[in-house]
Amino acid sequence: MYAFLSSPAALTFGWVLLGLAGLTTVVLVTMPDNRLPLSRRRPGSEPQGSGIQRMANAATDAVEKMLRGRNTSFDAILEEAGVTTPVKDLIVIVGAAALAAFALGLVLGQPVIGLLLALLCPIIGRMLLSTLADRRRKEFGKQLDEVLQMMAGSLRAGYSLPQAVATIAQEAGVPVSQEFARVTNEARVGRSMMDSLNDVATRMRNEDFYWITQAIGINREVGGNLADVLENVSKTIRERTAMKRQVAALAADGKLSAIILMLLPFVVSLFLFISNPGYIMRLFTDPLGWMMLGAGVVMLGIGGFWLTKLINLKY
Template identity: 30%
Template sequence: MLSILAAVLGFVAVAGFGLALAGQSPGQARVAKRAQAIVGRENRETKSRRGAVSAQDQRRKQILQSLKEEDRQKKKASLSISARLQQAGLSINTRTFWIISAGLGLTVFLMAMLLGQAAYVGLGLGFAAGFGLPRWVVGMLAQRRIKKFVESFPDAMDIIVRGIKSGLPVNDSLRVIGAEAPEPLAGEFKRMVENTGMGVSIDQAVERMYERMPAQEVRFFGIVLGIQQKTGGNLAEALGNLSTVIRARKLMREKIKALSGEAVASAFIIGSLPPGVMIVISVLSPTYMSPLFTDPRGRIILGGGALLMALGVFVMRRMINFRI
């Protein structure tokens, strides 16, 4: 009995070893090859999908990089003197501006010398008056004009919407804004109508308007017009929604201004208190403050205090400056 069992086990072992050496059957081989082909095809499809996704990501990154570079160049161009003069609505050119600045700086320097101030004090005052004061005045005028333009811009959108609904073309609606709207809105739309009359497309005309008026509302207006020209759609409805959004931005801006009014007043008081106290003491007791201007140590203290005050004003300005 044991010998029979040992023989059976030996036969099974030899048969299994033989099958292992002989390999798979033809049907199993075909199944294995088919499975390998399917797996290989899936791997190739997966690699192709990954390659397509990576190419799309690379293209998206390139587009974002180009847009950032374009925005940086536009922002740099909008901060130039010639752009600032256009934004302020001044008719002088860059050369005249620099001549006026140089004359103002030289006048302040000569006045400081006549009053008996030191040479470096006169140079500092002349540099501030010739380089800083005119740029500050032009920047203030430009910001005031842009703000006035943005406040009237939703009314212009409403005029275009009503004109389109009544059957007027877009150019005629723009012409109505140039004739009826207040300045500076009327002047900018007049230039836009003149540009389109000379063969310039509306997109390029809006781009030129944005160079003269670098406000986000103008960019939104150009985007709406560009999308409508390429894809079609109801322009009146799109401009009506844009007018609503611009008014909502204005309300949000005014709300933030009201909420931050206390912080702005505190920053103004804190920033103006030290120089105000120094001026009052200098008028009431000149001998008490004279060592700060005559003694070298006092001048060092004045320089350090001015540096710290400028740093504090800059930090407070960044804290209370909200952009929407």
């Protein structure tokens, strides 16, 4: 097996895989997400398109059949990240990226590195989705003060709570408008608005919005002026936001130091790989080098966990 991977045939096979993965990814990225099957638009018509497009459609259909009937968390992850790409397309794109990484390793004559890169592709994809979800939650938290003021103003103008929520869905920015539009749509089909708002708080993992939902729920039970309640909550959230920003400013120096320390081994390895490949490749070809890499990964993980605990201030 290793003889084949180091042979010229493996190089040709790698170029073929690289081109196939690239074409598949381009087709899936450029195709519209909300496309309807041709059989629904033109009954009796046969699907048209290029061979690579039909191949991409066949791959996504196979993934859809595999996921059908299974309880997966992919949809929830994509909702939190605000990604509108279908799950089946995203899985095929990640698979194509892994295939391209392995093919690149074959082309460069380093099948082991290509295999490692292929295994890292799903992990990197999951990390990217987590980053997008965290960014979306932070943006949601920044807009809460404005949302409360708009809601209180709408209530003082004589709007009901569902009308105020619908107004925010139309006037607020992303991602608040998306979440409140979902609440409005769920309320129109008969779901309790409080349940929808609680789902938003859970999905956004925002403690301040959880307070808002609790204040709205208590007010609906005991009565009172909801606009005044929301203004008081808005004042508390502004004070908490000011404290969060002060803590973030104080911890910025430590976070920058942690980022530099975590990236330093990878930057040095990349520099050695470019300047002296024979020197750095001994880590991947010698058993002692494998042991050193394993020890380095363990120590880097311990150090990253330690630095995270140091800079993640609780208050």
